[in-house]
Amino acid sequence: MSAAAKQNLVILGSTGSIGKSTVDVLTNESFGKYHDYTVTLLACHSGVDTVLKQAEVLGCASIYVDDALARSRVPSGTTSLASRQAFLDFLATQPVDACMLSLTDFELSTAAANLLLSRTDRPVRMMIASKETTVIFGRHFRQLAARNGHTILPVDSEPSAIFQCLGGSFDGGDALRKIILTATGGPFWNQPIEASRVTVAQALAHPVWRMGAKISVDSATLINKSLELMEINELFGVDVERIEILIHPECVIHSMVSMKNATVLAQMGPSDMRLAIAYALSWPHGFKQRTALQDVDFVKVGKLTFAAPDLERFPCLGVALKVAAIKEQTQAIAARAALMAADEALVAAFLQESVTFADFSGHLEAAVRFAQGVQGPSGDPQDFLAYGLRVYAQAKNFIKESIEARKREVSC
Secondary structure, eight states: OOGGGOEEEEEETTTSHHHHHHHHHHHOGGGTOOTTEEEEEEEESSOHHHHHHHHHHHTOOEEEEOSHHHHTTSOTTSOBOOSHHHHHHHHHHSOOSEEEEOOOOHHHHHHHHHHHHHOOSSOOEEEEOOHHHHHHHHHHHHHHHHHHTOEEEEOSHHHHHHHHHTTSOSOOGGGEEEEEEEEOOGGGTTSOOOGGGOOHHHHHOOSSOOOOHHHHHHHHHTHHHHHHHHHHHHHHOOOGGGEEEEEOTTOOEEEEEEETTSOEEEEEOOSOHHHHHHHHHHTTTOOOOOOSSOOOOHHHHOOOOOBOOOTTTOHHHHHHHHHHTOOSHHHHHHHHHHHHHHHHHHHHHHHTTSSOGGGHHHHHHHHHHHHTTSOOOOSOHHHHHHHHHHHHHHHHHHHHHHHHHHHHHHHO
8 A cells, every 4th residue: 555545544452462463563663564554543441551552652643441440540631532422433433444343342342343334435444353243243244344345354363364265255155165263272172171170370371372361261161263163154154064173282274274176275374463463454465574473383393283172171162063053043143142141251250260160061051041032133134233232231141140149059
């Protein structure tokens, strides 16, 4: 892009791992320093100090802090959006050419994506790292993007790898046989464990990636991989029966596509999210910049290991795969929303040592059963959107109440 084509970029979730990596890519000489973007908004949950530093480095005029208490600590004189509604109004009315979406709040992330993709005044490049949103509404967002002239780009490592294998497309065409989704297996894939005795520190000790607590626990249970499977199902339109999960602890192959002619295409590289981010930021021109990252040393790696996931070891994955296989739209939305809501509540409780690692799968199953009783939507797409959000909120409360009830039983 030339200087004349400079684009307005908003980074939603700027203080999380993806947001920080995005800022690094934008400012790092090794990644080419993306002068083609003007960052016009940085949004975060509560990281006031970090977002203020980011705004200074990037020359960003506006910030939004979602947590009200944290927002009250923003210094006067800073252009800080005063409420969620003001934040959403910004996205609906201000010039936005590109968005890095990595908000962890499901409701806010969904609202932001829906607003931007519903705009008809200018094309938006929507770079999505918030898998929770696309797990349920990926096809809806793809339809909005196609109708209104927008572009959706996956930023999560594995969907980005698949997108690259398919030549920058969500469509594998008639030649595609299946998608192979790789997983490191987390800290427990080949270690003897007693689930009821797993500590928080053990669950957070991911062998490859350095991530936030939520996604680290999700990687330990393999829920994260099941969400990626559903995300790929939504974004690429590939039936879940044609998506295979393989444990690959070396994390050199980030995903593969298997073609009907028996060839397999793999995307390989260092385990660094900045590569997927740089690919999205540079699309469609391609990221060709020489970086300071080390090339994969295959001699040092020595071997590439693959194994099928053990559903007895990872019962949460078994629950999630049953959810992913649900075809009917209303039931699928309810089950997926409930699964994600329950997982969020369970991870928070586990980090506070209120539930054990062994408790996860039973609570997930209970949440999915509960969700089937929530009244369904009409046929309007926006009603399906509201329905998913409603199920999510109710299922989350259901699990929180179940956890509290269990604690009271134990204390009696």
